[in-house]
Amino acid sequence: MVLMLVVAMGVAIVPASPVKAASPGDVLINEFVSNPNPGESEWVELFNPTTSDIDLTGWYITVDGGALPLAPWLACSTTLPAQGILVFEPTGDWLPNSPTSCNITIFDGVPPGSTVIYNVAYGTGTSLQPPAQGTSAARFDPDTWQTGQSPTKGWYNDAGQPGKAPLLSTIDADLAGQGITSNIGELPNPSATPTGDAGLFFEKTGQGGFTLTTCLNLSNKATRDALENLGAMMEMAAASLKFDSDLATAMSALGAKLVMYGLDALGFTEMPDLIVKDDAGNVISPDDPNYPTITGKTYAGGAFTFSIDHFTQYEAVKAVAPPALPPKPRASATPPRPLNPAQLSVKYLKVSPQQTSAGQPVTITTNVVNTGDEAGNYYLALKINGQVEQSKTVSVGPQGTQPVKFTLTKAQPGTYTVDIGGQRGSFVVLGTGGTTGAPVNGGNIAIIIVGMLVLATVVLLMLRFRRPA
Missing domain, CATH: 2.60.40.10 (Immunoglobulins)
Known part of the structure; x- marks a missing residue:
């Protein structure tokens, strides 16, 4: 009896967009919350309107002259995807609630000696009034700001409008219509999904599913497009879970926790064994460099769960005890073979x-x-x-x-x-x-310098001790 889980994908779709050097306007402040509800944090959302990824390593943000580096406070990655979003979320009270005028400025290096990429001012003395507690100030095309908005942290302010990105609740409903349960519509920050067991998950009831245990940025367009069509790309039958090869090609490897359901109905009474195969269906030996790291195997109530460091094809098979060997004839005692030391x-x-x-x-x-x-x-x-x-x-x-x-x-x-x-x-x-x-x-440089010094010393000694003619 075999239950096959074919997972030739790694659900962290990051297409090969070239990373570009930024110019003014290439990174925009898209939304911010300066006066959060109790227990929540202040944050600034960044948006990349270009068609290339932008690396924010070494960048800074200033609030009326006070500078903070971006990198330590960006979840998942310092790479801002093309047409994508990252949320800058330091701890503490760093944005004033109701200033007369406050400037939030992005620099592509250490201020003030680097390039100003974008600036927005808010306050009682500006055209952009401070957002009330629990609301945000949000930017809409073409660079029009509105205050008092319902925050859309880590997602697009115009989501759901014609020609724009869909609402995550819409993606969730579409997946449900394809028989897939997910938490995609409940994420607090879609540009940085939770990690571990709380990660983004997709599951077909009674059949199987997976949880992404590492951080994922859903504002990456290729990621979003693939997830919207996940139902069509997951082929499930009574004893198999298979992902479309196009999805496998579009996704790069990420760690995940996989689960197979219904093994008890197939006669499994104890922990199954796993056979690992490549995409062509060839068995991968545990000694092969491409053999994945498999950890955390559990089996309870017909559900077989295990974690992997990359995706390939897995088959659950019943553990078979080796056949009993016939008794050997008694022989004279022989000394055991000496063990070879570690090599x-x-x-x-x-x-x-x-x-x-x-x-x-x-x-x-x-x-x-x-x-x-x-x-x-x-x-x-x-x-x-x-x-x-x-x-x-x-x-x-x-x-x-x-x-x-x-x-x-x-x-x-x-x-x-x-x-x-x-x-x-x-x-x-x-x-x-x-x-x-x-x-x-x-x-090499040090060797050249020492050689030159030795040569100069020899020449000076020869000139000093040379006899006059």
């Missing part, structure tokens, strides 16, 4: 992406393999251009494999070589205009 080595190396922009994360994955009969520890050193940048010590059981992941960023454009235990690779960091440069090699 650990590094196998496989993957660099993703192999080409990126300055300041963007690069993930390097490898496996530590133990071919011995005893557990052991292994020290891993990540070398970039021959220099150790990160290290980890991992424990690997007998005949086991332990995946290891490193993440780093580089600000200097150029080609970087990667070496972990003799496994080698490389990646390229693009500069302005997509060009590359050579990373600075401090060791």
Whole structure:
């Protein structure tokens, strides 16, 4: 008996939009709450009207001269999607409730020496009156502000209007019509979904579903379009859950918790085993570098739940006890075979992406393999251009494999070589205009300088001690 859950997708749809340098007006203040209800926070919503993603790393916002960096107070990511939204939400009371005039200004660097991207003023002495408690001031095209609005934190102020983004309640109703239950219409900030078990979930009653355990920005248009059509892309039968391959292609991997229902009706009485397959239906060995990390398996009331670090095809099968072996004839006692000590080595190396922009994360994955009969520890050193940048010590059981992941960023454009235990690779960091440069090699520069000093000293000594003619 098999229950198949085919999940060839990772529901964090982030299309490849180039990250651009911003000009004035490329990032707008879209809405803000300066006088929240008790227990709630003040926030400023940012909107990207362009067709390219914009990285807000290093940007600042000022309120009448007082400056705050954006990055620490942006959930999910510092990348503002094309036509998308991020919410800037520091702690504390930082926006005045009823000023005469207060300027909120966005800078693309440290103020005041950087470029002003957008500014809005509110107060009793301005055309934009301070919003009352629990309401917001909101911007509508073309740059028209209205106060006293019902807040739409993390979503579009004109949602639901013809030609505009849909209301999340509308998406929720459409999914319900496709037989899918979700919490998409109840999110407090759709531009930063909750994490863990409280994350965004989709479920077909009595069949199966998944919960996204990492943060997701629903203002990304590709994400929104895919979720609206999720029902058509999830094919479910009595013993299977399958996602359309187009959806799989559009989505990048994210961790999630999966659940299969109704296994008791199929005769499962204990924790099922899992068979993992690739998109072509080929079984993936646990020793394969592409084998996912599977944790938190539970089985109760016919529901089989487990967490994964990326999506592929999973099949639940009944755990089968090995057949009983016939008794062996008695033989003289022989000494047991001595155990081989731990023999650990590094196998496989993957660099993703192999080409990126300055300041963007690069993930390097490898496996530590133990071919011995005893557990052991292994020290891993990540070398970039021959220099150790990160290290980890991992424990690997007998005949086991332990995946290891490193993440780093580089600000200097150029080609970087990667070496972990003799496994080698490389990646390229693009500069302005997509060009590359050579990373600075401090060791080579130091050697050249020392050589020049030695040569100069030798010349001076030769001139000093040379006999006159």
